Amino acid sequence: MNELVDIPSSVANRIGRIQYEQEGGFPVERGYIWTTCASVENGNPLFWDDETSFELTNGPVAPPSMLSVWFRPHHWSPGLTEPAVPLQAHFDLKDELDLPEAVISSNTNTFHEPVRVGDRVRSRQILRSISEPKRTKLGQGRFWVIDVEYLNQDNHLLGVESYTAFGYRREGA
Amino acid sequence: MTHRLLHGDISVGDKVPALGVDVTATTVVLGASASRDWRPMHHDKDFAVERNGMRDIFLNTPNQAAWFERYVTDWTGPTGRLGRMTFRMNTSVFPGDHMVFDATVTHTEVDATGCGWVDLDVTLMVGEVPATACAIRVAVPIDDDDNPWTRRHDDWCPDFES
Numbered sequence: 032m033n034e035l036v037d038i039p040s041s042v043a044n045r046i047g048r049i050q051y052e053q054e055g056g057f058p059v060e061r062g063y064i065w066t067t068c069a070s071v072e073n074g075n076p077l078f079w080d081d082e083t084s085f086e087l088t089n090g091p092v093a094p095p096s097m098l099s100v101w102f103r104p105h106h107w108s109p110g111l112t113e114p115a116v117p118l119q120a121h122f123d124l125k126d127e128l129d130l131p132e133a134v135i136s137s138n139t140n141t142f143h144e145p146v147r148v149g150d151r152v153r154s155r156q157i158l159r160s161i162s163e164p165k166r167t168k169l170g171q172g173r174f175w176v177i178d179v180e181y182l183n184q185d186n187h188l189l190g191v192e193s194y195t196a197f198g199y200r201r202e203g204a
Numbered sequence: 205m206t207h208r209l210l211h212g213d214i215s216v217g218d219k220v221p222a223l224g225v226d227v228t229a230t231t232v233v234l235g236a237s238a239s240r241d242w243r244p245m246h247h248d249k250d251f252a253v254e255r256n257g258m259r260d261i262f263l264n265t266p267n268q269a270a271w272f273e274r275y276v277t278d279w280t281g282p283t284g285r286l287g288r289m290t291f292r293m294n295t296s297v298f299p300g301d302h303m304v305f306d307a308t309v310t311h312t313e314v315d316a317t318g319c320g321w322v323d324l325d326v327t328l329m330v331g332e333v334p335a336t337a338c339a340i341r342v343a344v345p346i347d348d349d350d351n352p353w354t355r356r357h358d359d360w361c362p363d364f365e366s
Binding site for chain 1: 206225231234235237238239240241242255256257265266267269270271272273274277278282283285286287288289290291292293351353356360362363
């Protein structure tokens with residue numbers, strides 16, 4: 032089996048630095064909230080009933096677990112020649128470390144200010160760590176941790192998603 | 205009126221009623237689409253098998269988070285507000301699987317700001333296999349006049365160490 036490439040200094044130097052600060056492609060909207068609730072049969076009246084949302088949250092909010100929805104790019108938009116990918120810092124690592132496959136092995140999401148309909152959500156990605164080479168049942172590779180911070184138009188922190196991924200090469204590949 | 209669980213109603217060791225769901229290809233694709241996740245392993249079986257070495261398309265991570273949220277807030281009612289969620293996927297969830305969510309309360313606490321927190325260990329089982337383990341921290345009202353959703357800034361501390 033081929034040895035893994037060393038971690039290039041250009042990659043190591045990015046640890047702890049903010050990357051890919053960008054605004055979501057559209058304001059938070061109820062269509063996606065309802066589609067998400069439908070996908071998991073979530074009947075929470077907070078998301079379906081205006082009276083409940085005004086009573087509890089002073090207007091409609093999104094389920095906290097939808098945080099990542101608001102930064103995922105359109106698959107196509109005018110002028111785009113390649114499909115856009117979310118979590119670009121993750122795909123950069125796959126390329127730079129020559130690890131063609133990857134899975135997200137764990138996730139910690141912390142939720143702060145409620146995400147409100149009409150919010151313009153801004154995100155930024157921060158590479159936190161890269162492991163030494165590891166071998167799992169999937170193949171040989173490395174784990175890495177990337178945080179995505181989300182802020183609203185008032186610069187209030189909405190939440191942080193911390194992804195632990197395993198980038199790997201399949202055995203024999 | 206929708207039920208609203210209060211902090212005093214909850215004790216360590218309490219069990220949340222189980223939720224069973226039959227997973228279909230539609231479950232997977234709808235979940236991926238709702239979370240704007242266009243990666244092919246969540247809608248293209250050939251890609252999932254040939255590129256990822258999986259046996260089929262599988263539930264994506266954000267949609268699993270939505271399932272966990274739904275499961276816990278079904279229990280708390282709409283005044284339950286998620287603070288933190290940590291999950292670890294052990295195996296993937298595929299069409300044809302029957303997933304079962306269950307949960308146990310592991311900790312309760314009223315923090316220094318007066319916010320009532322409940323920690324739960326939630327498991328997504330497929331058959332006898334724990335597919336995903338999830339630790340959830342949710343705030344619930346401490347009395348009928350309390351509403352965790354009104355907490356902001358320094359009065360909302362989901363990262364505290366219990």
